[in-house]
Amino acid sequence: MDLMTHSFDFLLPTTLPTAAVESNGAATPAGSSNYALVILNQSLPRVTPLIWEHARIRVCADGGANRLYDDMPQLFPNDDLHAVRRKYKPDAIKGDMDSVRDDVVHFYKDLGTTIVDASHDQDTTDLHKCVLYIHNNIPDLQNSNLCILVVGALGGRFDHELGNINVLYNFSTVRLILLNDDCLIQLLPCTHRHEIHIDSHFKGQHCGLAPVGMPSRNTTTTGLQWNLSNTEMKFGGLVSTSNIVRENVVTVHSDADLIWTMAIKKK
Numbered sequence: 001m002d003l004m005t006h007s008f009d010f011l012l013p014t015t016l017p018t019a020a021v022e023s024n025g026a027a028t029p030a031g032s033s034n035y036a037l038v039i040l041n042q043s044l045p046r047v048t049p050l051i052w053e054h055a056r057i058r059v060c061a062d063g064g065a066n067r068l069y070d071d072m073p074q075l076f077p078n079d080d081l082h083a084v085r086r087k088y089k090p091d092a093i094k095g096d097m098d099s100v101r102d103d104v105v106h107f108y109k110d111l112g113t114t115i116v117d118a119s120h121d122q123d124t125t126d127l128h129k130c131v132l133y134i135h136n137n138i139p140d141l142q143n144s145n146l147c148i149l150v151v152g153a154l155g156g157r158f159d160h161e162l163g164n165i166n167v168l169y170n171f172s173t174v175r176l177i178l179l180n181d182d183c184l185i186q187l188l189p190c191t192h193r194h195e196i197h198i199d200s201h202f203k204g205q206h207c208g209l210a211p212v213g214m215p216s217r218n219t220t221t222t223g224l225q226w227n228l229s230n231t232e233m234k235f236g237g238l239v240s241t242s243n244i245v246r247e248n249v250v251t252v253h254s255d256a257d258l259i260w261t262m263a264i265k266k267k
């Protein structure tokens with residue numbers, strides 16, 4: 001079974017992403033960004049400008065554009081509000097367009113942002129629509145090792161949070177990470193063994209591992225305070241919450257897709 005490695009260099013202010021080499025040989029050269037950014041309609045994490053710099057493509061999901069317009073200048077209180085808004089121009093705004101304000105659409109449209117009204121589709125979420133947009137605009141997404149970072153994916157509405165987690169399952173072959181100021185969430189597909197590289201910056205933080213939807217008969221981990229050893233996990237039985245990262249590398253091997261979540265250390 002192939003190995004998939006995960007690291008969170010995009011959270012470190014002074015580094016560009018390091019080289020990533022997959023077991024299929026696909027490589028991302030050191031220093032070249034291989035991230036996409038999706039902004040959802042929740043408060044912008046402090047790390048958003050850093051992720052923005054790393055991203056090859058930046059897309060706002062419907063009301064996420066209001067957040068970019070309203071909140072980004074607040075992250076730069078000493079800078080000119082209009083200059084910040086012009087600097088952080090998304091490549092696209094996509095969704096069913098029932099939450100983004102008209103003034104925000106006009107502002108970004110005038111700067112050259114692509115506006116995609118997908119209001120005909122009331123069966124998939126705006127995040128789903130944005131992942132498809134990235135899919136259609138980044139050639140060879142599956143083989144590119146691109147990681148889609150989704151900010152504002154947690155908080156306030158549990159139906160939205162469920163929808164966001166469902167998108168991880170909808171696109172289980174794409175690297176997707178949901179983020180807010182406090183934690184990150186990703187899917188570890190059972191098609192691979194996983195190595196999660198955790199900078200000492202984060203070590204000792206709380207983490208969790210759980211099969212959403214389908215039980216896991218067999219999960220084995222290393223690098224955690226409470227490791228699993230061929231252990232069964234299911235809702236209604238055991239799921240691993242309030243666990244703690246103990247080593248720089250956590251390994252996970254399971255017969256089921258698992259959700260991995262980790263706290264992000266506050267400065």
Ligand SMILES: Nc1ncnc2c1ncn2[C@@H]1O[C@H](COP(=O)(O)OP(=O)(O)OP(=O)(O)O)[C@@H](O)[C@H]1O
Nearest residue numbers: 040041062063099125126127153154155156157160
């Ligand atoms: N409170 C929240 N928690 C988590 N994600 C959210 C939250 N609010 C919005 N989102 C995410 O941001 C996306 C865009 O939000 P927006 O408010 O524009 O959605 P929407 O389609 O108008 O939602 P609805 O019509 O259900 O109110 C959503 O699809 C969802 O992924």
Ligand SMILES: Cc1ncc(C[n+]2csc(CCO)c2C)c(N)n1
Nearest residue numbers: 062095096097121122123124125126
């Ligand atoms: C069974 C079922 N439940 C809810 C919705 C509603 N819905 C799901 S995604 C979406 C778009 C939000 O931007 C909307 C309105 C549906 N269609 N089918």
